[in-house]
Amino acid sequence: MRIACVGGGPASLYFSIVMKGFDPGHDITVHERNPAGSSYGWGVTYWSDLLDKLRDGDPATAAAIGAESVRWVDGEAHIRDEVTTHRGDESFGIGRQRLLDILAERATELGVRVEYGSEIASLDQLPDADLVVAGDGVNSRLRRQHAEHLGTEVTNGRNRFIWLGTSRVFDAFTFAFVESEHGWIWFYGYRFQDDRSTCVVECSPETWAGLGFGTLGEDQSLALLERIFARQLDGHPLLMRADGVGSAPWLSFRTMTNNSWHHDNLVLIGDAAHTTHYSVGAGTTLALEDAIGLARALRAHPEHLPSALAAYQQERKAAILSTQSAARYSAQWYExxxxxxxxxxxxxxxxxxxxxxxxxxxxxxxxxxxxxxxxxxxxxxxxxxxxxxxxxxxxxxxxxxxxxxxxxx
Structure with missing residues (x-):
């Protein structure tokens, strides 16, 4: 097959790896609009069962990801002046950019063309592809062009959040709840390499407005957050972008669903197909599992693309129901x-x-x-x-x- 993957995230890259493993003759190109090494984001989390699935898909990739990941088992909550610790399941963290580098290197090694700075805004730019995989995220342009057919719906969450990094290394997955003069504000912190952690800050819109984040500049916002979480950060700074370029905006989480995940030869994968609230830490895992599911469906139905895409949609929709339910209730808990x-x-x-x-x-x-x-x-x-x-x-x-x-x- 001639396959074009739009978006160079984990889903597209791992899908290309698994497909090449099934048949080296597949002609696969991954189009990423940004330059190499310019990924937004800090670290991602996953659990050991994902590594087991990756080993089935491509043992070399699983070994590289496992070797580059950090591990923890404890959860820790800072509430007012008290710290509570709970022993949990083994969890893993890895830098998003390091994950992408591992996947891109493995895909290239297998013969996939990974083209950076290649912006695809329309299917018309890919006339020779037998299959187009839209892995271009929640803002997918390809999906938006067919939103009516796909039945796309987006629901905005109530709370505001900002995705930051810090040099404070958290040995446990850390929750910190602080009561400000305008209401509660909290963060989720977890390390993803030896000297860096992700720090996702969240609060209600009333607290966000009361603290002035709508009018403060970037430096002022970081300084205020560092004062609010001074005890938990232990003197370490908060950081805006992993690549040092641009800023990290305050956002409201968008839960995005699609009635159908495919149209003609276009198929959705990862965040282009569905989103789950960040508080359950499942986004990257679901994207990689989508990649495995799509590749297996194509292998099972090699002669009939519509059957393959229908089988992929049916299997993955059923597989993610429990996670999506958990994500909805988790988001509601924080709201x-x-x-x-x-x-x-x-x-x-x-x-x-x-x-x-x-x-x-x-x-x-x-x-x-x-x-x-x-x-x-x-x-x-x-x-x-x-x-x-x-x-x-x-x-x-x-x-x-x-x-x-x-x-x-």
Whole structure:
């Protein structure tokens, strides 16, 4: 096949690697509009099961990513003057640019053409491609050209956030909640290399406006955030861009869905197809899993592209449902954070770990905490919780469907 991948992110690059592994004869070009080494972003997170899937797709890539990643098992919450620690599952972090470099180097080694500074704004620029893979992110131009057919919908989140870096190295995945004179503001911090961490700052729009971030310049905004989180940053600075160029804007997260993921020979992948709230840390994992799913569907249906794309869409839509549900509830937890911040720190941290639960928004927080604690001790309560949870989810999904039409992914 002659394949053109638009967007040089993890999804496009890994898809090209897996396809070349299936058949070196595929003619694949990855078009990235930005220069090499100019990726926006700091570090990304993932879990060990992703490495297992990458080993199946291409062992060399998995080995390189694993060797360049840092690991942690603890979660740590800074709430007022207290610090609470919780032992969790093993997690991994890697710099986004280092991840892209590994993928691009492996793709090139296998014969993929990776063209930087190659901006593709329309399918008309790719007349000879049998398949066009739109991996150009949430702002995908190719998707927007067919938004009506694909059934694209975007929902803006309420809170404001900014994606920063810091030289403060967090040994655990760190949450920090600080009460300012205009309301609560918090960050998620995790290291991705020996001397750098990602630091995502979030707050309500009222707190954002009250602190003046709408009018402050970049240097003033960073200085204010460094004062707010002085204790947690331990004297280290916050940083705007990993490549040192440009700025990091304050944003509202956009949850984007599509009724269909393909049209003619165009197929969506990664953030061009779907987004999940950053608080669940699944975006890169889902993009790489999309790449694997698309490559396998094409291999299973080599003679009929529509069947391959339909199979890819069906498999991946079903696979991401639970993550998307968790992401919605996680985002809601932070938008409703005032419900939880008056709890004791240990209780708040426990409910932070339960933020994906469909029950939590409908139960008084302290009651949920005590029931959850009791459920860990008594088998009957654990069984009741396991029985009740899916029924609440089905009820809520049915209510959403009645209000907004067919389920979308």
């Amino acid at each position: 409703d954070i005032d419900r939880y911040l008056r709890l004791k720190p240990t209780q708040l941290f426990a409910l932070l770990g339960q933020r994906h639960s469909p029950l939590l928004p409908h139960v008084p927080p302290q009651m949920y905490y005590w029931v959850n604690q009791a459920a860990e001790e008594f088998t009957a309560l654990r069984k009741f919780r396991k029985w009740l949870g899916p029924r609440v989810v089905r009820t809520l999904h049915a209510r959403e469907a009645a209000q907004s039409g067919p389920n979308r992914v």
